[in-house]
Amino acid sequence: MPATGTRKRLADLGAVASGLAHEIRNPLNSLYINSQILAEIVAALPEAADRKEELLSLARANMKVTRRLNDILSEFLRFARPAATEFVVADLNRVVSDTLRFLEVDFARRGIELVASFHPEPLPLFADEKQLRQALLNILLNAEESMDKERKVIRVTTGLERGRPLVRIADNGRGIPRADRKQIFRLFFSTRKSGTGLGLPIVRKIVREHGGKIGIRSREGRGTTVTISLPPEEQSKARFAPRDANRPLPEKVR
Numbered sequence: 001m002p003a004t005g006t007r008k009r010l011a012d013l014g015a016v017a018s019g020l021a022h023e024i025r026n027p028l029n030s031l032y033i034n035s036q037i038l039a040e041i042v043a044a045l046p047e048a049a050d051r052k053e054e055l056l057s058l059a060r061a062n063m064k065v066t067r068r069l070n071d072i073l074s075e076f077l078r079f080a081r082p083a084a085t086e087f088v089v090a091d092l093n094r095v096v097s098d099t100l101r102f103l104e105v106d107f108a109r110r111g112i113e114l115v116a117s118f119h120p121e122p123l124p125l126f127a128d129e130k131q132l133r134q135a136l137l138n139i140l141l142n143a144e145e146s147m148d149k150e151r152k153v154i155r156v157t158t159g160l161e162r163g164r165p166l167v168r169i170a171d172n173g174r175g176i177p178r179a180d181r182k183q184i185f186r187l188f189f190s191t192r193k194s195g196t197g198l199g200l201p202i203v204r205k206i207v208r209e210h211g212g213k214i215g216i217r218s219r220e221g222r223g224t225t226v227t228i229s230l231p232p233e234e235q236s237k238a239r240f241a242p243r244d245a246n247r248p249l250p251e252k253v254r
């Protein structure tokens with residue numbers, strides 16, 4: 001655990017970075033709109049106009065780049081913002097099935113077989129459902145993006161191991177090369193053309209905030225399995241509300 005001073009400085013740095021990201025956003029939007037107007041003006045020029053095609057593709061390239069920068073800023077801000085967590089009693093089975101429902105159509109469209117297997121009993125947690133869904137989504141999107149075979153399969157399993165609810169997401173995609181494994185949780189590490197490299201750092205942050213653990217096993221060319229285990233409901237309540245045990249806890253599920 002770092003010293004309070006270091007933590008404070010890191011928090012300050014986060015605030016400065018978020019401030020900076022916000023400041024960059026407005027001029028970036030102007031740049032986007034200006035490029036759009038420029039593209040429209042050029043598109044309306046007569047076909048024979050000097051270097052019309054070249055100008056048009058430059059203006060469109062600027063639109064694309066500014067949109068990309070804006071996406072990076074949005075994701076960064078989401079990461080840096082101290083999340084207002086809302087812990088409630090939740091069922092891991094339901095959080096997982098809700099997240100899967102959200103992706104079903106997308107998976108079907110891409111020809112991905114989804115094999116889900118749920119623990120027969122509810123898996124009670126004390127958790128921020130929205131954040132957990134976000135973490136699962138990031139992992140599932142990585143699985144989806146890793147697909148490189150004719151038969152594409154994502155297996156999602158929930159269970160209980162030594163009293164801890166867990167969820168396992170396994171893909172049969174390209175796997176993570178050994179050299180990359182140490183890096184995948186690093187901020188902005190990405191091997192994808194349009195990846196930002198924030199997906200897994202966000203997952204790790206959320207899992208930590210829940211007192212959970214994340215494990216990744218991967219075999220190059222064969223696939224990747226991500227396992228998240230979380231403390232059971234009673235344990236989390238003790239952890240998150242140690243001084244305020246008499247206050248009624250928000251209950252959503254029961």
Ligand SMILES: Nc1ncnc2c1ncn2[C@@H]1O[C@H](COP(=O)(O)OP(=O)(O)OP(=O)(O)O)[C@@H](O)[C@H]1O
Nearest residue numbers: 142146175184190191192195196197198199200224
């Ligand atoms: N299931 C997976 N299969 C193969 N490689 C993976 C998988 N999950 C993560 N990776 C590797 O880890 C890198 C980092 O993942 P992360 O989700 O943090 O960023 P990203 O997916 O590249 O971008 P984004 O910010 O859009 O999520 C990926 O670029 C990829 O190289």
Ligand SMILES: [Mg+2]
Nearest residue numbers: 138142199200
């Ligand atoms: Mg990702």
